[in-house]
Amino acid sequence: MAGDPYAALGLTKSATDAEIKKAYRKIAKEDHPDLNPDPAANExxxxxxxxxxLLKDPEQRRRYDAGEIDSQGQENQQRRYYREHAEAAGNPYAQSYGFEGDPDLSDVFADLFGRRGGAGAGFGARAGGYDMRGQDYRFNLEIDFLTAAKGGKTRITLPEGGTLEVAIPEGVRDGQTIRLRGKGGKGMGKGAAGDAYLTVSVAPHPQFGRDGNDILVTLPISIDEAVLGGKVPVPTIDGPVNLSIPKGATTGQKLRLRGRGIKGGDQHVELKIVMPPKIDDALAEFMANWRKDHAYDPRKGA
Structure with a gap:
């Protein structure tokens, strides 16, 4: 094709061999007719x-730069350059664009096109068309804390329309990526479907925290429960259970519920003594009398 070969690659004559190859890779990825049907892209x-x-061959490039050959490699009005011959009707290598002779460039498309057939079947060409793996889909998926902890199902909307039901595995973590094989875009010809990748974001829970597979809970208790002890209901990811509060419990004390976490983990319960909403006269009088004979310093030795 006529014209400045450097301009066709978006380069100048000072371009290095590496820059020439990089520029061609970029154009091939964007404008190859199997990837972009726009006629302008094909041109x-x-x-x-x-x-x-022309430019990948050092000797041809030297001769072009010296004016010995033109942009088609023609010399002395030579009319048949390789590219024209390759595109001639009936040529079995037509539309291959030289990739079979350049393994490095054929790698550009290794993740997009299958390599079915023998020499000259570039980009996975086969009788009647091409084999191309389907596009991978990537989604950001927010799920609630309990679904992440216990597993469940949700639905996502696909780019081409329609929905896909997704099984959330038990114990999935915030930031974890779930791979769904074959749930991406459809392949062309005999090309396999792409995959779908879901990056999970776990919404916070008002009661539960998480440390690995352990569940963390802060449990408010009253003064009398702290002093006298007793059975107190505590939330777990499987529903409330009764927890035994020992006599003389204090804020910050931690109790453990074995096997009540995620996938066999534990639940750790941190106690927090909460004062009554109002200190009435009876409570104030009782504490005043109690303090006369039972005063203690909780800050001693702290």
């Missing part, structure tokens, strides 16, 4: 392919 790709064929 840009053909121009870039022709330019790369």
């Amino acid at each position: 840009r790709f053909k121009a870039a392919a022709s330019a790369y064929d």
Whole structure:
């Protein structure tokens, strides 16, 4: 194709070999006709392919820069350059654009196109079309704390419309990525479907915290429960259970419920003594009389 091969790659004559290859890779990924059906993209790709064929060869590049050959590699009015020949009707290598002879560049598409067939079947070409793996989908998925802890199901909306039911595994963590094999975009030809990747965000819970597979809970108790002890209901991820509060319990004291966490973990309960909403006369008088003979310093030795 006529024109400045450097311009076709978006470069100048000072470009290095590495820059030439990088520029061609970028154009190939964006404008290859199997990836972009726009006719203008096809023309840009053909121009870039022709330019790369010329410039990747050091001797050809030298001769072009010296004015010995033109942008099509023609010399003395030579009309048949490789690119034109490759695109000629009936040529079994037509539309391959030279990838079979350049393994490095064929790797550009290794994650997009299968390699079915023999030489000349570039990009997974087969009779009647191409095999191409489907696109991977990526989603950010927020779930509630209990669904993350116990597992469950939710639904997501797919880019092309429709929904997909997703099974959330028990104990999934905030920031964890779930891979759903074959749940991405459909492949072309015999290409496999892509995968779906869900990055999980776990919403906070008003009562529960988490440390690994252990559940953390702060349990408010009254003065009399702290002094006298007793059975007090405490929430767990499986519903409330009764917890034995020892006599003389104090704020910050931790109790453990074995096996009440996530996947066999434990639940740790931190006690917090809460004063009554109002100190009435009876309570104040009782405490005043109690303090006369039972005063103590909770800050001693602190």
